[in-house]
Structures are given as structure tokens and as C-alpha cells.
Amino acid sequence: MALTNEQIQNKLTEKFGEQVTAFAEPYGMLTFEAPKELNLKVLQFLYDDATLQFRFLTDLQAVHYPNEKGRELAVVYHLHNLVDNVRIRFKVFTDINTPDIYTATQLYASANWMERETYDFYGVNFVGHPNLKRILNVDEMDYFPMRKEFPLEDQTRVDKDDEMFGRGGSVN
Amino acid sequence: MSRPVQFNITPKPVDYNGHISIVDAPEGHMGEGFFATKLNEVVGLARKNSIWPLPFATSCCGIEFMATAAAHYDLGRFGSERMAFTPRQCDLMMVMGTISKKMGPIVKQVYLQMAEPRWVMAVGACASSGGIFDSYSVLQGIDQVVPVDVYVPGCPPRPEAILDGLIKVQSLVGQESLRRRNSEHYQKLLDSYGIQ
Numbered sequence: 001m002a003l004t005n006e007q008i009q010n011k012l013t014e015k016f017g018e019q020v021t022a023f024a025e026p027y028g029m030l031t032f033e034a035p036k037e038l039n040l041k042v043l044q045f046l047y048d049d050a051t052l053q054f055r056f057l058t059d060l061q062a063v064h065y066p067n068e069k070g071r072e073l074a075v076v077y078h079l080h081n082l083v084d085n086v087r088i089r090f091k092v093f094t095d096i097n098t099p100d101i102y103t104a105t106q107l108y109a110s111a112n113w114m115e116r117e118t119y120d121f122y123g124v125n126f127v128g129h130p131n132l133k134r135i136l137n138v139d140e141m142d143y144f145p146m147r148k149e150f151p152l153e154d155q156t157r158v159d160k161d162d163e164m165f166g167r168g169g170s171v172n
Numbered sequence: 173m174s175r176p177v178q179f180n181i182t183p184k185p186v187d188y189n190g191h192i193s194i195v196d197a198p199e200g201h202m203g204e205g206f207f208a209t210k211l212n213e214v215v216g217l218a219r220k221n222s223i224w225p226l227p228f229a230t231s232c233c234g235i236e237f238m239a240t241a242a243a244h245y246d247l248g249r250f251g252s253e254r255m256a257f258t259p260r261q262c263d264l265m266m267v268m269g270t271i272s273k274k275m276g277p278i279v280k281q282v283y284l285q286m287a288e289p290r291w292v293m294a295v296g297a298c299a300s301s302g303g304i305f306d307s308y309s310v311l312q313g314i315d316q317v318v319p320v321d322v323y324v325p326g327c328p329p330r331p332e333a334i335l336d337g338l339i340k341v342q343s344l345v346g347q348e349s350l351r352r353r354n355s356e357h358y359q360k361l362l363d364s365y366g367i368q
Contacts, residue, residue, distance in 0.1 A: 137309060145309070152306075152307050153308075
């Protein structure tokens with residue numbers, strides 16, 4: 001019988017109890033959340049269990065929620081069960097002042113570069129990562145571009161006409 | 173078994189009627205067995221009709237360059253038959269496509285490896301000014317790292333526009349003074365980019 005979301009949810013709650021929360025199924029993909037200290041334990045459980053077998057890390061990214069104090073940065077793992085073709089999403093939240101998350105590189109080799117990219121753009125510090133440095137941006141950059149407080153545009157331009165971009169300026 | 177030929181069955185002799193273009197000789201004094209002219213005109217004539225470009229093609233403009241170099245809009249007609257993919261052997265560096273800030277020092281490194289006389293053509297909006305990508309990661313114009321001679325606007329520019337840019341480079345090359353690369357003005361230009 002195929003692996004259903006309900007079976008996955010039952011197995012998780014039977015192993016971790018109250019610590020896995022916020023079960024939801026947006027567009028049919030089971031999504032849940034756990035405290036950040038447990039992220040490796042949950043990933044390892046999902047990897048090792050004989051019926052769950054989530055052995056493929058599809059994506060690892062972060063989201064910045066500036067309005068939720070204490071839970072600003074969310075790190076999102078997308079896992080895939082190649083045997084039963086089931087995908088789930090697993091989120092951990094962390095405070096923006098201490099953005100330390102345990103690294104998943106021991107379990108998934110693909111997490112290496114994905115965590116570097118998450119560090120580069122959001123500033124999430126992955127504890128235990130072998131080579132945590134910027135991957136896509138310039139090495140000397142001192143801010144994290146995808147956080148909401150930083151503007152998209154290059155700040156060194158002097159010849160842009162703000163009015164044409166709807167910002168009510170005037171031609172320089 | 174094979175289909176019979178449907179075209180070019182009775183080939184006609186090609187009628188050129190003077191439609192082959194030949195480069196005109198520069199002005200000079202002609203005589204019996206000799207022709208005297210200025211050195212920089214002859215050198216300019218030779219240089220401008222044999223520009224070997226280095227295609228630094230990064231993104232979409234690179235595809236337009238591929239179309240320009242293909243048979244329909246032939247770039248080889250203008251002397252650029254051989255694309256020198258090494259900076260050591262090229263005259264013109266054509267930067268085509270979006271250059272990110274991480275790529276800026278690499279463009280400069282390639283420019284430094286070119287031998288004098290060298291020219292740079294910025295093809296497309298992204299190479300000229302950053303294009304529509306006004307963001308933290310895109311270099312807003314390669315003239316922030318290398319001196320540029322000709323800018324070809326467009327997103328992407330049509331092959332005819334790239335050819336127009338090449339013709340402008342040809343006119344720059346043909347009229348350049350032989351002493352320009354050693355002049356003070358040029359040294360000051362390179363210093364402003366931090367190039368020795």
C-alpha cells in the first residue's frame with residue numbers, strides 16, 4: 001500500500017510526540033515543524049526508518065519573516081521518498097540574533113552547497129559545516145541580501161530617475 | 173529511393189555586376205611602380221579589415237552574437253573570420269551579456285591579458301549599464317572595470333546592430349594614430365581604471 005501523509009504523521013508523532021507541530025497539507029504536501037535542536041534527529045529518523053525512507057534532499061532554503069519576533073528565520077527542508085514518490089516539507093525556526101542550525105551535511109552531501117547558499121543570502125550559521133563561506137555573492141559582501149531590510153537595487157547608481165519607478169523623486 | 177533534387181537544377185552563372193565590395197586604397201601619390209601614402213593609413217586599413225574578436229559571451233546577447241557569426245548575418249565578411257578565444261591573440265573583446273560583480277575582476281583579468289592595440293565593445297544593455305538588472309549582484313556596466321570603446325544598446329541587440337557596432341569599431345581602428353597607445357592621455361585613461 002502506498003505511503004500516505006497520515007501514516008507519515010502518525011509515525012512522527014509516535015516517535016517525537018509533542019515536539020513535531022503545525023501539521024498542514026498545502027497542495028497535498030505534508031508540512032510540519034520542529035524545534036531547531038531536533039532537526040538532525042528528525043532528518044535521521046526520516047532517513048533510517050524502513051517505511052519512511054526519505055533519502056533525497058530536494059531543497060534546503062530559508063525564509064525571512066521580519067514580523068514574527070523570536071522566529072524570524074525559517075530553514076525549510078524539502079525531502080523526497082524515491083521509492084514511494086512522496087514529498088514532505090520540514091521547517092525549523094530560529095531567532096535572527098542567534099541563527100545557529102545544525103548542519104545536515106553528514107546525512108546529505110547535497111546540503112553542503114545549499115547551506116552555503118542559505119548562509120550567503122540569509123546569514124544562517126550552520127554549526128559543523130565544513131566550509132561555510134559565500135558561494136554566489138562577492139566574498140567581501142558584509143550583508144545578507146535576501147533579508148527583507150535590504151533593497152534589491154544597487155545603491156551606487158546616481159542616474160536613476162525615481163519618478164519613472166514610481167518613487168516620486170525627480171530627475172537627477 | 174532518394175527524392176529528386178528540387179532546387180538549383182539548372183544553375184545560372186552568378187552575376188556579380190560589381191557587387192563584390194573591395195576596400196578602397198587610401199589616398200596617396202601613385203606613380204609608375206610605386207604608391208606613397210601615410211603609414212598610419214595603411215596600418216589602419218590592414219587592422220580594421222582584419223579584426224579578430226574575443227567573444228566574451230555570457231548570456232542572451234551571446235546567442236545573438238552566435239547568430240551574427242552564423243551564415244545569415246555573417247561576421248566573417250568584415251574580417252572577423254577567426255574568433256580568437258584567447259585574449260593573447262585577439263584585437264577586440266566583445267563583452268556580451270550580464271556581468272555580475274563576482275565576474276568583474278575576471279573581465280578585467282582577461283582585458284589585462286590582451287596585447288596593445290586593443291579595443292572593447294560592450295554589446296547589449298547589461299554590459300553597457302547593467303540593463304534591467306539593477307540589483308546587488310549585477311555590475312552596472314563593464315565600464316566600471318575596463319575602458320570601453322563602443323557600446324551597442326539593445327536587449328538583445330539585433331545582429332544588424334552588432335554589425336553596426338563592429339563597423340563603428342572599424343572606423344575607430346582605421347583612424348587611430350599610431351602613437352595613441354603611448355600617449356599621456358591614454359596612460360591617464362588606464363590609470364583611472366587602475367591598469368598599468
